[in-house]
Amino acid sequence: MNRFAGFRTFISFGGSEIYGPFLPSMAGPSDHHVSSCHAEVNAIKYALSLKGIRLRPKATMTKATLLVTRWSKHANANTWQLEDGVPCLSCLKFMSAKGIQNIMISSKSDERMHAVRVSDIIASSRPSRGTR
Ligand SMILES: [Zn+2]
Numbered sequence: 001m002n003r004f005a006g007f008r009t010f011i012s013f014g015g016s017e018i019y020g021p022f023l024p025s026m027a028g029p030s031d032h033h034v035s036s037c038h039a040e041v042n043a044i045k046y047a048l049s050l051k052g053i054r055l056r057p058k059a060t061m062t063k064a065t066l067l068v069t070r071w072s073k074h075a076n077a078n079t080w081q082l083e084d085g086v087p088c089l090s091c092l093k094f095m096s097a098k099g100i101q102n103i104m105i106s107s108k109s110d111e112r113m114h115a116v117r118v119s120d121i122i123a124s125s126r127p128s129r130g131t132r
Contacts, residue, residue: 005083009039010067011047013060019046020067040068040091044098061099067113069106082106092122 010020022043025036037045043066047053053060070085085106087095095103095118104113 005070005072007039007085008069008071009043010069011043012065012067013047013063015065019043022046038088038091040066040087041094044094044100048098058099062101064100064102065115066095066100066103068103069113071106081108082111083108086121089122092118096122 007024008021010018010022012018020043022039024039025042044061047061047064048057068085068087070083071080072083073080083106087103087105101118102115103118104115106112107114
């Protein structure tokens, strides 16, 4: 495929505090097309490891916003394009379990980020096929 694509996730607390980008982490070399941990999960795990958040995880995470972006780059054109960055069902469930309620998702059609609630998109999401 003559094209690159990628996920980047950021996590923001009140807009003034933002961490990222977080990338998916890959499985072993024999299986390098399958990511073992999606970028969203990496962002949440990192936030939960921070001292200030570790003390009050749920209270802090309910105020967090997870920014989930996906982009693509065509090899022949030096331009980047936003793609639909809707998280997979397992990531959405992980967010929900950790208290994350608000996320922003990149959209290909209008090339911007959309604020959505995790609970609103869980029903319409699909399980991961491990192709990230
Ligand atoms: Zn995922």
